[in-house]
Amino acid sequence: MLQLQPTKATELGVDTGAHAGLRGQLDDRSPAGVVKERGFLTAALKDLRQVPADEPDYTTQTSVAVATSAFTTALEGMALPYGVATIGGWRNTPYGVTQNVGSWLDLPQLLDGDQPVRNTADAEAYLMRLSAMPAQLDGETVRIRLARGQGLVPPSFLLDKAIIGITRTLAEAANPEGPLIGPLARKTRQMPGDWSGRAVRIVRSAVVPALERQLAELHAERAVATEAAGLGTRPHGPEWYAWGLRASTTTRRTPADIHALGRAQLVDLHAQMDIILKGFGLTQGTVAERAVALQRRPELGFPQDDEGRRQIIAYMQGKINAIRPRLPRAFRRLIKGNLEIRRMPVAQEPGAPAAYGGPGSIDGSIPGKIWVNLGDPSIHNKVTIPDLVFHEGIPGHVWQGEYAQQLPLIRSILAFNAYSEGWALYAEQLADELGMYDDDPAGRLGYLMGLSWRAVRLVVDTGIHAMGWTRERALAEFIAATGLPQSNAESEIDRYCAWPGQACGYKIGQTEIVAQRVRAKAAMGARYDLRDFDQAVVDGGNVPLDVLANNVSRYIAAR
Structure with missing residues (x-):
């Protein structure tokens, strides 16, 4: 390999x-x-x-x-x-x-x-x-x-x-x-x-x-x-997309099933967002329109220059520092969480997402990184940043990756999109459960926006590649569901066009991890402990979702 x-x-x-x-x-x-x-x-x-x-x-x-x-x-x-x-x-x-x-x-x-x-x-x-x-x-x-x-x-x-x-x-x-x-x-x-x-x-x-x-x-x-945005009009396109979904979700769910799941989850998430937005006095317009209006408030943004870029990275680092002391409530065994936050190469920024991250070297000499897109500082604000760093950094990709690196080397080389991104989305959920938004309703709105963002991915990815949607329709659906800025939305939709199926791994993976947690609670009753469940999931390493279910079954039996 x-x-x-x-x-x-x-x-x-x-x-x-x-x-x-x-x-x-x-x-x-x-x-x-x-x-x-x-x-x-x-x-x-x-x-x-x-x-x-x-x-x-x-x-x-x-x-x-x-x-x-x-x-x-x-x-x-x-x-x-x-x-x-x-x-x-x-x-x-x-x-x-x-x-x-x-x-x-x-x-x-x-x-x-x-x-x-x-x-x-x-x-x-x-x-x-x-x-x-x-x-x-x-x-x-x-x-x-x-x-x-x-x-x-x-x-x-x-x-x-x-x-x-x-x-x-x-x-x-x-x-x-x-x-x-x-x-x-x-x-x-x-x-x-x-x-x-x-x-x-x-x-x-x-x-x-x-x-x-x-x-x-x-x-x-x-x-x-x-x-034409999707694979439906291209030679062997439907065949390629069926494989892309299998590779990205490690399931055999159909595009129609995935599309319906995304629609259903959006309804629930928007109901939660509506309550928070009303708390900010925003009562007129759709949920997405009000979310956009909140992000435009000056106190929630950053300067649109190099000083603003510096402040964005500092704000991200502050959120990482704040969650570290809470991690013993979610894991039995802590790792270092070796992490630095860096601007991604300028040439990459026009076609890249807001940020991405992953673990560093096994020996710790090269830290894990959150690469942040600072080409257009307006895509970042205090509503969206917390969710972003918990997903990409700690307890998301960087954190989980360090556990995986303690397994045999082949397990660090091999990764599965549904588990990787499902865990990172579950990490956002853990941040909420650990109280990171108790005094930050704007940040919690960003968390729910992030979940909506991943739910609508199920809708637009299948819409583009299985239902013949245009780029314009996908953009409209995406912005209506998330309220993300136009420039951010365009990068996202273009990414789904370039990597068919990849965007579906996030919510499918998180939905399965949560379903396994519900199963463990039901099976173990009073013996259930969040720290043990989370430890079983990260100690099992990066796996296809059927192997994850087997790992959880073994954890339940051992308790």
Whole structure:
């Protein structure tokens, strides 16, 4: 797995010792790379079948079930005629390059965030990755060109954003302070050697031409693209979407079932939001309109400049600091919660969500991160920030990821969207239950808005890809349900267009975790304790939802 995903080794901090050579490598995104992945998956599944069904160690049983599920799902995705099917990942997409997919985004973020440069060997590894970027870009370009030949191109509005982003990256690529070279310049400032000069030569001679080739292909796609948002009108689109839903939810729920669940949950959430809004004196208009009006109050916003950006990060950090002392009420065994909050790369911001986060390296040398989108500071305010940091940071992605990293290494590499995002949404619920909003009704409104946001994702994702909705209809439904700003809403809808099915994992996952908690309470009565339930869920690691149910059954039986 690490040979196929060398950057994952760097993210986890295990590109050392026998794996040290991976620090300078990139994954192969060409058609030949897909063939290699399929060969690995086929062989790995054959090996996994050799493990006895009565294996006595439960951790091993769980790991075998997890790997088998991840490998089988990925192999099914790779059998489809086009697209990116990740092995134990969440960024499955029919499109190899869009506004939020591709090497043009992934490598700058890796180099800035996780790529260590502590000595000359590390600096050489950085340059090796820069040198490998053209092949990775060209591999993507070949695949999207082949997909175009099959009649598949992204929607025109996604291509417009991707073209703008890559054009900006090209303009900054050879800049010693830009996204490709700047991190190396900063990290080698006290290190002898012409590191920046060597990087500039690599970028100018090889990376820039590869980016130009990819940009030319995107322009060719744009010339034939349409505004059709979903997969329904694309060749093999319904087949791809059915797989995307399976991969993202680890269930076989139908689009109609998922759509109806989202509609029903929105009704309940809006009723709760209505009460809070009336408490602020907002009684006229829809729930979403009143939520927008509240967020526009000056006392709940931040300046629209660099000082405002600094204040946003400070406010986020304050919420993380405030929840830490309350965590012993929700977990039996605490981990460190190694976390820093950073602005995401500027080139990425136009096509990115408000923030995202994840754990750092296994040894703790690289902290987990919340990457926050500060391109448009107006998308952040004191209504929405608390919910955001609890989801992305603690007790959400960063927190849960540290528990997972204590399991066998394969379990840190493999992840399941429904569990990952379901846990992060459940973490928002825990923050509410731990009293984080007792004196913050605006923040609690933001929490309910966040739940509504995830519920309406079930509605719009299935609407776009299974019911033929336009981007405009999806935007209207999304804004009516959430009250999020137009710029934020557009980024969200475009993300659902680029990653079909991924947005459904959040609410499906949280709904299942809550259902398992209800089951545990009913089965255990007075013996039930929230700390033990939460511990069982995080100690079991990142799993498909059927494996989660098995883990909870084992926890109930053990008590």
